[in-house]
Amino acid sequence: MNEMVKVFVVYDTKYGNTKLVAETIVEGMREVEGIETAISDVEEVDLERVADYDAILIGSPNHWGGPVRGIKKLIDKLGKLDLKAKWIAVFDTYIKGDFEKAVKKMEKRINEKVPRLKLIIPGLSIKVGDMKGPIVDGELPKCREFGKKIANKLKT
Numbered sequence: 001m002n003e004m005v006k007v008f009v010v011y012d013t014k015y016g017n018t019k020l021v022a023e024t025i026v027e028g029m030r031e032v033e034g035i036e037t038a039i040s041d042v043e044e045v046d047l048e049r050v051a052d053y054d055a056i057l058i059g060s061p062n063h064w065g066g067p068v069r070g071i072k073k074l075i076d077k078l079g080k081l082d083l084k085a086k087w088i089a090v091f092d093t094y095i096k097g098d099f100e101k102a103v104k105k106m107e108k109r110i111n112e113k114v115p116r117l118k119l120i121i122p123g124l125s126i127k128v129g130d131m132k133g134p135i136v137d138g139e140l141p142k143c144r145e146f147g148k149k150i151a152n153k154l155k156t
């Protein structure tokens, strides 16, 4: 039997939208056989556990044009760990005009601080209607597809 591929999803959220994005990505990944998932808020994450996973997904709301502080710190900490993971992907939520801005900054920081992690696919940027949400119509299915695409890539 093929071995399971283990994916750990870490997110930060102020109003719950990025959490919902993370959960929907997990749903998409679970549509693919042979994928084991774990999910955690960055404030509660057990980094020793993360270090034992094959791939890491990181999600942040866009605050002031970039990822939140907790997520930047997480990336910096990953750079100091002895990670089993070789693969990473990121996602963000934003309101208007800032499509992919936090995603690009997270990818750049990962490239600088944890260069051994390779991007599975380019990051996903999800639009919310206002500060507190909700997620704009038509955006959630993209999260599920993103998860499924990542899972299929990791299985090949």
Ligand SMILES: Cc1cc2nc3c(=O)[nH]c(=O)nc-3n(C[C@H](O)[C@H](O)[C@H](O)COP(=O)(O)O)c2cc1C
Pocket: 012, 013, 014, 015, 016, 017, 018, 019, 061, 062, 063, 064, 065, 066, 093, 094, 095, 096, 097, 098, 128, 130, 131, 132, 133
């Ligand atoms: C302090 C703060 C700063 C923000 N700055 C931006 C910004 O520069 N660009 C943007 O698109 N959204 C900005 N937003 C909106 C957030 O992106 C939005 O609240 C977030 O996507 C909601 O996700 P959450 O429910 O997971 O917190 C900001 C929100 C907060 C609270």
